Amino acid sequence: MRNEKTLKLKAQSSKLKAHANNVALPHTIFSMPFALASAFMAADGHPDVLTVVLILVAITSARWAAIAIDNLADLKYDKLQPRLSYRAMVKGEISKSEALLFILLCLIILVVTVAQLPPICLKLLPVAAVPFIIYPFTKRFTAWCHLFLGLAIAMAPAGAWVAITEKISLPMIILCVAVALWIGAFDAVYGAQDEQFDKSQRLHSLATKFGAAGALRIAKILHVISIACFIIVGAMLGLGELYFVGVAIAAVALIYQHSIVKAGDYREVTQAYFMRNGIVSIAIFIFTWLSYE
Numbered sequence: 001m002r003n004e005k006t007l008k009l010k011a012q013s014s015k016l017k018a019h020a021n022n023v024a025l026p027h028t029i030f031s032m033p034f035a036l037a038s039a040f041m042a043a044d045g046h047p048d049v050l051t052v053v054l055i056l057v058a059i060t061s062a063r064w065a066a067i068a069i070d071n072l073a074d075l076k077y078d079k080l081q082p083r084l085s086y087r088a089m090v091k092g093e094i095s096k097s098e099a100l101l102f103i104l105l106c107l108i109i110l111v112v113t114v115a116q117l118p119p120i121c122l123k124l125l126p127v128a129a130v131p132f133i134i135y136p137f138t139k140r141f142t143a144w145c146h147l148f149l150g151l152a153i154a155m156a157p158a159g160a161w162v163a164i165t166e167k168i169s170l171p172m173i174i175l176c177v178a179v180a181l182w183i184g185a186f187d188a189v190y191g192a193q194d195e196q197f198d199k200s201q202r203l204h205s206l207a208t209k210f211g212a213a214g215a216l217r218i219a220k221i222l223h224v225i226s227i228a229c230f231i232i233v234g235a236m237l238g239l240g241e242l243y244f245v246g247v248a249i250a251a252v253a254l255i256y257q258h259s260i261v262k263a264g265d266y267r268e269v270t271q272a273y274f275m276r277n278g279i280v281s282i283a284i285f286i287f288t289w290l291s292y293e
Contacts, residue, residue, distance in 0.1 A: 018094050034284070038164075041288060045293075051164065062132065069103055074136060077203070110125075120167075134148065146184040147184040149184060149187050150181060158176045171233050181222045186223075188206045189261060193266040195208060227247060227251045246286060250280040
């Protein structure tokens with residue numbers, strides 16, 4: 001009996017690890033800090049704790065559903081891509097039916113959580129859900145698919161702002177543009193290494209349309225605009241000097257990331273490279289928070 005329980009627990013633990021792999025759990029670092037920064041900005045530095053908790057639960061469940069949808073939609077391509085052989089669905093650790101059940105559970109949690117926030121949040125939820133539902137399919141028809149991913153991620157700070165203020169405002173829009181361009185440009189850089197694979201599968205990206213070098217140049221321009229938008233948000237909200245220190249740190253991080261990647265040479269595009277982009281969101285959140293202290 002004891003051995004059976006042990007085996008059952010190991011199997012459950014293995015399945016949980018597989019789902020954590022499938023939703024890229026560490027990558028929560030990209031959306032969560034911006035949602036928190038947005039909540040602080042919207043509440044003038046003093047967001048309600050319960051509201052923040054609800055926001056974080058909603059964003060986490062939405063993000064998990066979005067990534068599971070993406071992995072499910074792209075499974076046939078991921079199986080052909082050697083560098084994605086580690087993914088749980090590619091390895092067969094999670095079945096399609098299990099992925100669908102997981103997505104359904106996440107969406108239920110999302111709706112129930114958002115229903116606890118001001119009514120406008122539930123009304124706008126379908127609008128916020130559209131980008132992460134359609135993103136996985138955009139690479140079938142547009143080279144600008146990266147910006148759809150950026151828009152999906154930008155729904156995190158947008159949702160946090162609306163949950164706090166119950167309205168849409170210009171600073172919120174500019175903040176969302178900044179986040180969308182930041183992650184969209186980064187995705188274009190990361191996707192440049194798949195130029196030949198994407199062409200072979202008739203998938204679209206900035207690299208397949210403009211070449212890897214062109215995609216990297218566009219990504220640099222988008223990141224410059226992103227940093228400019230962060231500066232504009234800080235100026236509009238009258239944030240203190242510390243906020244702009246955070247933006248400066250974010251800018252330096254992006255400059256460094258671009259400096260180590262060249263078209264045709266993707267040796268530096270590792271998991272560490274991927275996670276290092278989290279410096280941008282973490283720096284802006286921490287220094288936003290400190291600017292109100």
